[in-house]
Amino acid sequence: MASSSSLAFALLIVLSLLHSTSSSRPLIGVTYAPPILAPTIANPHPPPPPPPDRVASIVTSLNIPAVRLPNSDPSLIRAFAYTNTTILLSIPNAFVPTLAANRTLAQRWLYRHVLPFYPRSKISLISVGNDIFDTTPDLSPFLLPAVRNVHLALHDLGIKKIPVSTTFSFFNIITTSFPPSSAQFQEPAGSLIMKPLLQFLEDTNSSFLVNVYPYNMYRLNCEIPLGFALFENYPFNFRDDLITGVRYTNLFDVMVDAVISAMAVAGHENIPVIVAETGWPSSGADASEVDATPALAEMYLKGLVAHLKSGMGSPLRREGVAEAYVYELVDIEVKGERSWGILHQNFTQKYEIEFSRACKIESV
Template sequence: MASMGPPPLSFSTFILSLYLFSLLLRTTYSLPTTLGVTYFTPVPTTTQPKPPPPVHIATAISSLGFNSIRVLNPDPTLTRAFTYTNTTLFLTIPNPLVQPIASNRSMALRWLYVHVVPFYPRARITTISVGNDFLSASPPGFYSFLLPAIRNVHLALRDIGIRKISVSTSFSFINIVSTPFPPSSAEFQGLASDNLIKPLLQFLRDTNSSFLINIYPYNVYRLNSEIPIGFALFQEHPFNFRDDLITGVRYRNLFDMMVDAVISAMTAAGFVNIPVVVAETGWPSSGDALEVDANSAYAEMYLRGLVAHLKSGLGTPLRKEGVAEAYIYELFDDEVRWGKTPHERSWGILFSNMTKKYEIEFSGSDSAGGSRAFLCLCSFAVAVNIIRGPLHLLSL
């Protein structure tokens, strides 16, 4: 007698299949990182060209394919230009306001009523950074104002009924992390480690917020002559790797190494699973006469490699989901902002006339999308057969 095929897939079996499929999917790849760009609103002067209108900035962000923008000095007219768009906004409270906000919550409310309340939720504001690299930009001892300011902004948001905007602050990797290699040995350094970092991490965990870090492989590369340029630029070569002998983890680019150093430092401080956001990253297209590696060719290689890496969904060796968001520094070169000196680095991805420096696809789509979709279908088929197989055997 001819053997019968497996029984039809019941509803309960189908649900089990979906569950197993989700488990397989999680182990296959993570979602790509949200990719954004930083923007500094130029201060109008009589000697500098008039900055682009905010609506042109919003159009440029959309045409470049970015999902998010980090505004380093928020301006209400710019925020208004992003209302009813799909672009998320990451706002930064300027460093000079940190101390006043720490001393008086009404100052936090005043800032929110100017920069957030008139636009939210029509403008998709998701994050507020209280200061930008405040530790490096402020006199010694001023770090004591940072956490009270963060808490006051958080409480002020609750006072006006907004609960979906996270509050944090950003740090410079070089100034806050002891060493990039080996990443497993990294710790937070300086006097602020116990007095600021640990209480901040506790706050971030309690409020489901992210740790914001400015990561510049260019700066670490310049400080460490033994780092190959290809390792810093995401170049794939047979011997282009570094092994962490403590964990046995192999690193193939400097960006992952720096991110994992941050993750290890948080773990050493007693905190795991706090999301990491790369608040700034990039490579200069020009610098002073001694900075031969600050050139447009290397800048394009870094950005192209970064985008491909973030789109892949591979994460880092220590965190498979990778960084939650990453922001390329910056939309325009400094000369568009206030006039560039001969020895100042240029980081922008657009020229002052809003034309592109590089032919890079920044959008969320990627060439691996088709293969990943096929992989998902295969995983689902495997899940169905794993579930149906035992049921079929039980029916014999």
């Protein structure tokens, strides 16, 4: 007898073949959290973060259509009012237990972070928590009740067009990345949390959010060629899924399709996928990270944006991901930490990424 995974994947392939040949281009945004710098001997008086209005102006000048705010700073939400920039808000993990226990507290959070600004600020989605399975696994049982309470609290306030979800890390939920057709959700979370969450997302027309870092996958698996992780196009730079016959030309699509396959096994293959974080560091935490360079980071980001803007989607989903957020807008530049920003700490460009069209900004 065929396994449930094989049957679900066969259905997924049939759906892919029946899908319209039309494609769509996902929304490409950035993550921004104000850098908070601690005083050091060399720099006892570090500069404060730039004013929120200046940040909004920079994002607009770069023609970035979407921004993800991990801390949901109200002053930043206000700064994006009356712009065309959509905003993905996140609720910190520490709030999850109280939101799960008390819908009134969920309303209180919305009164501070949503109600004063929406719809002038184009809030597109609220993520309750980020990578809880890894950072705060003891909060996992509270996750779905918290997501439900925020959803219900929005409806209590008459706001019905902002979906609610949560964000996961690829490495903490997926059993295997290759072949993608063999991927499933890790247990016991797959049955206890993922399946009921996916049902909620389907019922409320929400999306599945996941952090996808090909850089980390490349570092973990020495068999992955660097060019495969960087969207390079040259002969034999591909890997075939021998189960389905699907050919992959980049690691990003491999990881996205592994998520889609896991959702298919769980019975929810049609839920939109949003890549909440992706990027490539321009410097590593230590000297061992020889592939964390500005040149390779630029190659990854330009390859990613070109791939997403092509409208090709992924092999298992013609429309691909619905949105993708580059991590991150600005470097923090702390010793011993990776640098991910597309801008230096003074907000000058590290390299040009054409989200819409090329443009330049001045330092603050």
